[in-house]
């Protein structure tokens with residue numbers, strides 16, 4: 001089994017060339033490594049230019065920027081060292097190999113970190129809760145602004161904090177029920193009445209229901225509605241995609257058949273986002289490659305929730321087979337088209353002058369008003385695990401309230417053990433989102449609330 005105390009290292013900067021590359025190292029005590037690499041221990045929490053002995057290879061000393069965080073106030077709760085070197089992948093690899101050798105000599109069983117291991121250590125050290133760790137992972141894999149925002153809310157602990165508050169409330173009431181079981185002979189312990197417990201559980205139930213109703217599922221954020229640009233080769237699809245995105249994403253040229261693949265990029269639209277998709281121009285296939293390109297383009301069109309049907313003064317609109325998908329007719333290149341060449345049934349745009357682009361954006365937003373993906377304000381996106389835990393917690397609260405239905409007017413709670421067991425289940429599910437509460441914690445609450453055995 002891999003130990004949590006193993007010294008580990010990893011290249012933390014993205015793959016590829018860059019002006020700087022980052023190597024991250026953590027271990028319970030990095031002092032022997034620091035003494036070897038640098039003549040003096042770098043001042044804590046300061047970016048310090050130093051020569052690192054033996055980096056990138058024995059006998060060489062490369063200037064590095066080093067940032068040293070001594071334990072325990074670090075991400076992993078252990079010593080943490082970040083080394084910034086020139087961002088050359090081969091050099092970073094050499095440096096890591098040398099570091100590994102030095103670490104094995106000075107620190108013991110060192111190894112490369114596994115994916116996510118720095119974050120895992122932060123979680124195990126109690127630095128972050130599970131939902132925050134999931135937020136970090138979601139940030140890394142986000143493909144759209146909505147997902148990035150959703151990941152940010154997770155990463156900053158919004159879901160975890162909400163769960164902590166609810167766990168507190170539920171634990172308080174579980175403590176009151178358990179007090180009735182454990183301290184039944186104590187005069188000063190007054191167990192909660194069924195009516196009071198039901199009222200409190202009703203409040204928790206409605207919070208759980210609200211959270212489930214207000215949140216979006218992660219899957220919905222992944223499914224940005226597709227807006228597909230359709231037209232003959234050379235009508236200006238790729239040029240329009242670039243103009244709408246505001247940067248050159250697709251290659252455009254006067255050569256018909258320039259786009260040979262499907263190109264999709266999220267586009268911001270007011271508060272929401274859609275996926276703008278450029279495909280090959282539709283034409284008679286002239287060979288096997290052509291045929292597969294065209295069939296991929298047709299698949300994309302079949303998946304579209306909105307089609308922008310492009311034509312210009314030379315190329316008429318392509319007839320579409322599926323007439324269920326909404327279509328916006330767009331005539332392109334209107335900077336070179338005047339008067340009678342302009343089709344009265346189309347929206348006129350020019351990617352060169354920008355004419356009609358704002359109107360086109362408005363028309364797309366209007367057509368997809370209920371589909372463009374947004375993540376409003378403080379709304380959270382629930383990953384499947386969160387959804388399952390919340391639903392299971394809600395089920396437990398509902399089950400507990402069922403047990404109370406026939407005894408709401410009674411002074412004492414019947415079936416206390418059963419009610420307590422169901423509430424404990426609910427607590428465990430909520431605790432999996434944030435704010436774990438062990439049986440001892442609940443007992444602790446009882447002692448905090450009553451002066452038992454005085």
Ligand SMILES: Nc1nc2c(ncn2[C@@H]2O[C@H](COP(=O)(O)OP(=O)(O)OP(=O)(O)O)[C@@H](O)[C@H]2O)c(=O)[nH]1
Nearest residue numbers: 234235236237238239252253254257258259281351
């Ligand atoms: N004057 C003018 N030329 C344009 C405009 N939009 C596109 N073009 C030109 O039309 C040519 C074709 O543009 P593309 O965007 O590559 O066309 P496409 O529809 O993506 O073509 P394929 O990828 O071959 O299907 C290029 O030479 C563009 O510069 C426009 O608004 N005005």
Ligand SMILES: [Mg+2]
Nearest residue numbers: 237238258259
């Ligand atoms: Mg193209």
